[in-house]
Amino acid sequence: MVNSKLIGDYIAEQHSEVCAFIYDLDQLSAHIRTMTSRLPKQVDCYYAIKANSDSAILRALLPHVYGFEVASMGEIEKVRAISQNVPIAFGGPGKTITELTRALTLNVQLYHLESELQLARLNQLAKEQNQLVRCLLRVNPYFDLPSATLQMAGQATQFGIDERELLALLPRLGDYPNIQVEGLHFHCLSNNLDAVKHVTLVRHYLQTASTWAAQFGLTWTTVNIGGGIGVTYQGETEFDFPLYAEQLTLLCRDYPQLHLATECGRYISADCGVYLTEVTDIKLSHNEYFAVLRGGTHHFRLPSSWQHSHPFKIYPRETWHYPFTRPSVTDTAITLCGELCTPKDVLAKNVHVAQLKVADVIVFQKAGAYGWHISHHDFLSHPHPQRLYIKENQFMKNGDDHVAQ
Known part of the structure; x- marks a missing residue:
């Protein structure tokens, strides 16, 4: 799995709305080595790059x-x-x-x-x-x-x-x-x-x-x-x-x-990536709770495409700098939806949470395959997420695609 300590450190250092993909190249390399070592020599293993x-x-x-x-x-x-x-x-x-x-x-x-x-x-x-x-x-x-x-x-x-x-x-x-x-x-x-x-x-x-x-x-x-x-x-x-x-x-x-x-493709790269997105609002509508995220299917279309509730963890953030009330829910079902102007922008539907507050960060797991790479990135022209890479247990300083900020 992706390095959870570095994920926590990254979230703690962010002062604006969190929205990022993080890919753990150490995990990816270990996984593919284990996988190919088990295959018979008669089998050539290609990676289907459409996954990532x-x-x-x-x-x-x-x-x-x-x-x-x-x-x-x-x-x-x-x-x-x-x-x-x-x-x-x-x-x-x-x-x-x-x-x-x-x-x-x-x-x-x-x-x-x-x-x-x-x-x-x-x-x-x-x-x-x-x-x-x-x-x-x-x-x-x-x-x-x-x-x-x-x-x-x-x-x-x-x-x-x-x-x-x-x-x-x-x-x-x-x-x-x-x-x-x-x-x-x-x-x-x-x-x-x-x-x-x-x-x-x-x-x-x-x-x-x-x-x-x-x-x-x-x-x-x-x-x-x-x-x-x-x-x-x-x-x-x-x-x-x-x-x-x-x-x-x-x-x-x-x-x-x-x-x-x-x-x-999926089996090789899914577990190496996570998608982080901050809760920007929580609201009650027709007796159902909704958490609006700084992100959505324009970044991570897989859950909507496959009609499932994607697995996630909540990283709570205790700091709240504003004079107005911080919306939250406790011990209830809630739908995690994105920021797009469509009701289909849903990443997890009616999932139970012990507690969730605005400004907490949702970390969607198994996002290393068919996440960013199958998504309609520019619909509504929202900012793209950061895409960061972990190598040798630290964020890459000179990544091939993107550099950690």
Whole structure:
């Protein structure tokens, strides 16, 4: 977890409204080292940078991951800004000719292709540049998937190649001589918390890939098993990663000819970040209490997007410098909402607090993934939060993205 002492010290030193993200790079580095040490050598671990693409985060992960999974030209450039050679896997359903051209220039090593048109575009560009380009074909299968917060496949979505269309395409891969199809990509769901079901799903991926390879006389070298490992926000049972890694090791022995790739984002970076925001008002409306925060979904959209009450802690502040009454509540339910002019700006709804006062600071936990990076930052043009980094148990003095004030 993020260094709680430094969080307390930071809050104590603030003399204006608190609003900040704090990312603990020490925690992040320790977590990724533990995670990758448990994975079998047959598995390459990519970090999906859509979860958090700050350069300080990427630099902290660089020594510990195989590569980075990206989904846009901008993300490719962020990775290349920290390393000219680290492997990049380029996914996303909307790759344009402009993006693919630039990706070839920036030495993107692997492409996750999501339609036959993407395959044709990349083949033409590779032909013009006299290149042989490596890729995986992303599958939208028809088999059932375990329950998860988001499902990107196994139903009608914009992701991947429909299984029936893929089976019609596989005999015609020779039509694209500048593309070296090395295998398949399965990223079907997000935030699955059941390690046993996740292993079962990976086994099905590998069985499916092997069956199709035999059916069409193809040689696969790689199967990307996606990410999708969940993070608990509501007190659920956490994903049992040691069990998952142990079972994955056994599974790899059954498919020694296949190299596996995984592309976790949330599971890698969620716990390294917190979002701090000060209570600016407390009010009673239609018999319900509301705390208005100096922040909201324009900084931290995840709770609203996933329709959950995000976990938090309260850092009380005892000092009150004003002559007027300080609003507070005791032993009651209250909704934590932001400063935006919309009733959807809610970070936690009807949550119990022992005590909460105006000027106290709410610290939302597990905010290191899909927080700032999926939010509509400039709606209503409120100030952006500070973004600070902890390294070697102190705030960075010369951070790559932002400098502690």
